[in-house]
Amino acid sequence: MKQNNAEMKDGNIVEVEDLYVRFSRDEGILKPINGFSFNIPAGSSIGVVGESGCGKTMTAYSLLRILPRGGQITHGSMRLRRKNGEVVDLAQLDADGEKMRHIRGGDVAMIFQEPMTAFSPVHTLYDQIAEVLEIHSDLSDQDIRKRVVELFDLVGIPDPESRVDAYAFEFSGGMRQRAMIAMALASEPALLIADEPTTALDVTVQAQVLRLIKKMQRKFNIALMLITHDLGVIAHMVDYVYVMYMGEVVEAAPVAELFKNPLHPYTRDLLNSVPKMTGPKQELAHIKGSVPSSAALPPGCMFHPRCTRRVGEVCWTGEPALVEMNKNHYVRCFIHSPETSGMSRHAEETEYDA
Template structure:
């Protein structure tokens, strides 16, 4: 197995407030990414996916802090660096951010500058990190836009974000993220606001670019269909906890955590039967972060919850072939409880 490019170990992220108690938004997360592979981070909105990704680039809000754990980044041919120990505005972090690790943000319309052209924003990446001058940077920008499928790339480089469609803005964001050939690409729900046809084109593009550059990819989404199409491994988050992780095949075919099972059961299924089948939603609501149970975060919605669940946090249990889950049913309940 390849040596991890990025290894997150026991990372907790806390948001502080002068008026209320600190809120732990991400709790003791463990993740590992290897070159050429895609790890999908999935879960409901607000579960901590984007906060986890932003921590890797030290782009957290001022009241957020990586309270515990490490984020070890080991680029090819270089020594390991614990990103969690770097200051967000340090020279060492600025050398990594946008250069060795890049991010495609969730909404390109709000992430791109509305007062600068697409070309100027991509040019800037290469000027800062690679020292390319005006004409050389622009030629590289045009080539990148062409590579990601932007028609009329040279003319589009002079366009402002509001002059492009959603799909073209997303492609421009991808071109910007790839400007310095990063070793790790973080894609934060890059297809959420796109129509089905454009979504398929973007996924094909990301797969092709990953094959061309050999980069690792952290793909954040709540769409399990997208996960099945693009990812090698999947980590399922709930209320800041990674409750299950493993290969896409293992997690999808034999989910071991009740939350993952509920997610899989809630997917609408195509049927030839004349009778309409009701959707199977997950009952209950996600607790507020300040009301999170001491033990398993899914306790209040879990149909299998029993005495230790609310008070004792489950251990990360290996269920075989690198497949892990945090659930008391795996260590304390009878085998038939998981049937």
């Protein structure tokens, strides 16, 4: 194993560098993450955006070390600055070890897309949130009760004293998502990962839940990683956006810059498929084709089979490098730079023991 290189830039709470994830399946090797890199400055918010199947959830699962069976981090590092100041490389920790158990839910909390699957159907919400506090705090039983009620109140669940004893199925979708936010906040995490937190909700409730997440992020100065397939969701939610395609960054920019000046054809296609809130109803543009299987990564630029703005042969023979075009605005596309990446994204490096 590689030595743990636990140096971090001041101000960052997460630094993911050149992450690769592989799955061994009977059908072959799946390659959901292919050199993904991103940083999260403490207290700031980033968006990770891409279509379904681009590797967003696998990135979150990698950070929490909860990849489905057969999934393996084969390359890269994921440095985290813990609440106690310790810097760890999550990629090097034992996924089932004590340290990872404390980080999961303690330093890093996650809000899942479907709260019905995150909550146990046979325990009350109180029991489940109290359990988090039993593991990650040293509050007495009495104080735990007070704290859970306080958390319910904080996330806007009416009548918190009695509602804490309800079961998840007794709540509406929006209330359930509020309860999950309460559970995520229980341990006062330094990083909150929200994976499509509002996809299952109707539009009005969606806006309320997003506002709540933003409010909590600001109030507790938590770093937020908001994962979504919908660029429309992130405009008022995050400072910086990573556009992800087939497990790598194709464009990254401050949020206003990305909307004003999208450079990658994929980002432009994503923007064109965001419904406009004003003006006449129009047909949404859809991106040609669908995300290919990660069992067969396209050669060259991975977006080239679907791209409508190819510049020539280089698009399928060369692997474009991620290049800074404007301040903090990066793009990986031959339209903007002829530079190729030094290493092959399709390399089968394995630095980690199976």
